[in-house]
Amino acid sequence: xxxxxxxDEQQLQVLMARQPIYTKTKEVVAFELLFRDESGQFVKxxxxxxxxxxxxxxxxxxxxxxxxxxxAPLFLKVNDTFLLEHDIPEIPRESFVLEVIGSTxxxxxxxxxxxxxxxxxxxxxxxxxxxxxxxxxxxxxLVHIVKIDxxxxxxxxxxxxxxxxxxxxxxxxxxxxxxxxxFQACQRMGFDLFMxxxxxxxxxxxxxxxxxxKLVLLQILTELNNPNATSESIEALAxxxxxxxxxxxxVINSAAFSLRREVTSLAHAISxxxxxxxxxxxxxxxxxxxxxxxxELTRAMLxxxxxxxxxxxxxxxxxxxxxxxxxxxxxxxxxxEIPMDELMAQVPLDQRLKAAIxxxxxxxxxxxxxxxxxxxxxxxxxxxxxEKPYLEVAYRHSISWALQVLTQMAEEQ
Numbered sequence: 001x002x003x004x005x006x007x008d009e010q011q012l013q014v015l016m017a018r019q020p021i022y023t024k025t026k027e028v029v030a031f032e033l034l035f036r037d038e039s040g041q042f043v044k045x046x047x048x049x050x051x052x053x054x055x056x057x058x059x060x061x062x063x064x065x066x067x068x069x070x071x072a073p074l075f076l077k078v079n080d081t082f083l084l085e086h087d088i089p090e091i092p093r094e095s096f097v098l099e100v101i102g103s104t105x106x107x108x109x110x111x112x113x114x115x116x117x118x119x120x121x122x123x124x125x126x127x128x129x130x131x132x133x134x135x136x137x138x139x140x141x142l143v144h145i146v147k148i149d150x151x152x153x154x155x156x157x158x159x160x161x162x163x164x165x166x167x168x169x170x171x172x173x174x175x176x177x178x179x180x181x182x183f184q185a186c187q188r189m190g191f192d193l194f195m196x197x198x199x200x201x202x203x204x205x206x207x208x209x210x211x212x213x214k215l216v217l218l219q220i221l222t223e224l225n226n227p228n229a230t231s232e233s234i235e236a237l238a239x240x241x242x243x244x245x246x247x248x249x250x251v252i253n254s255a256a257f258s259l260r261r262e263v264t265s266l267a268h269a270i271s272x273x274x275x276x277x278x279x280x281x282x283x284x285x286x287x288x289x290x291x292x293x294x295x296e297l298t299r300a301m302l303x304x305x306x307x308x309x310x311x312x313x314x315x316x317x318x319x320x321x322x323x324x325x326x327x328x329x330x331x332x333x334x335x336x337e338i339p340m341d342e343l344m345a346q347v348p349l350d351q352r353l354k355a356a357i358x359x360x361x362x363x364x365x366x367x368x369x370x371x372x373x374x375x376x377x378x379x380x381x382x383x384x385x386x387e388k389p390y391l392e393v394a395y396r397h398s399i400s401w402a403l404q405v406l407t408q409m410a411e412e413q
Contacts, residue, residue, distance in 0.1 A: 015392055019377070021194070024192070029193070031061065032099070033056070057071070057095055062399065064295060064406040064410075079100070083114070097124070098117065098122055103128070111139065125145035145170060145171045151176045158186075162191065166190060180201070199300075200331060201334070217285055220237050221286070224275055234270065249264075252269050279321075284328075287328055288409070290335075301328050302328065303399055304368075305325070306397070306398040309321060310394040322350075326356045326364040327367075
């Protein structure tokens with residue numbers, strides 16, 4: 001839970017982010033790597049850059065799996081120039097997918113090169129497939145995955161495209177899936193893999209109220225924000241859901257807190273850890289996905305909250321924990337399936353923090369907006385007065401922190 005030191009983290013001279021690739025059941029099975037470096041030599045440099053390769057394999061490929069962490073392959077974008085003029089770095093074959101971008105010049109020499117790489121054990125994806133462009137036909141018997149950009153088609157055009165590609169036996173990846181309706185339509189058509197922001201844009205229900213233990217958590221949060229609150233008044237609210245109190249105490253008594261004696265009540269925990277730490281843990285439990293919801297939602301909320309907090313610390317902004325709250329809650333509408341304006345009316349937050357979430361106002365809103373830019377790989381729009389390598393450190397640290405918290409919470413429940 002402590003702040004990070006940029007001295008302790010390996011700084012890379014490239015900005016990187018990752019975008020999840022999902023199965024039909026919304027399980028994360030891979031990531032597309034988003035990167036920008038000034039030299040444009042990122043992939044080639046992996047051959048000689050052990051530090052970057054280790055970061056990719058140890059952090060960027062990590063996915064929570066209940067109480068453990070597994071590694072998922074990374075899609076690396078490459079073009080004809082790179083494939084023909086450079087040797088592929090000695091990278092683990094099972095850890096990467098070479099994604100041939102659509103603007104690539106597909107020549108007989110390139111086809112021969114890709115055939116060689118496939119025989120060497122590399123997995124290859126073809127991006128930006130266009131069935132009307134005959135250039136792509138030469139690769140369809142070689143590649144393992146074909147990626148189709150939904151924004152370039154009408155949905156009713158796709159079933160025929162899918163049927164034709166299905167005959168060749170490759171996996172089909174639907175790219176830029178932005179809504180639940182598009183996700184479900186692509187499922188019915190027979191796509192295997194999915195990319196896009198559809199998880200953060202669920203079917204919202206106006207008039208829905210927060211219920212169950214989430215309601216108790218919001219009531220606790222309200223009391224935590226009450227200047228006259230006492231540890232006893234907070235505990236009295238929490239005891240409306242004894243199972244929730246039990247889970248919180250299990251986490252607080254875990255090895256992560258290294259407490260010398262067991263905490264037996266929420267009031268005891270408040271006296272030892274202070275209101276801010278309890279507020280943080282209430283927020284963390286608020287972000288836990290309900291049964292049937294993908295864990296990726298919770299992971300994304302935790303990661304964004306932590307990156308907002310760490311960035312605020314690096315910039316020496318006031319109240320970094322408020323930045324954490326804003327980052328975490330900025331995706332709560334997706335988790336609760338309640339429109340954000342209605343949700344903010346139900347969440348007991350300071351008006352300043354609500355304005356940060358709804359309008360990107362003040363320091364919290366400024367950092368939130370820049371963190372969202374970073375997550376999408378929209379590096380050109382970053383406007384924070386912070387050297388770019390520090391943002392990559394904050395992003396990478398936040399991935400690891402979110403994984404640690406998720407596995408810890410899974411172990412203690």
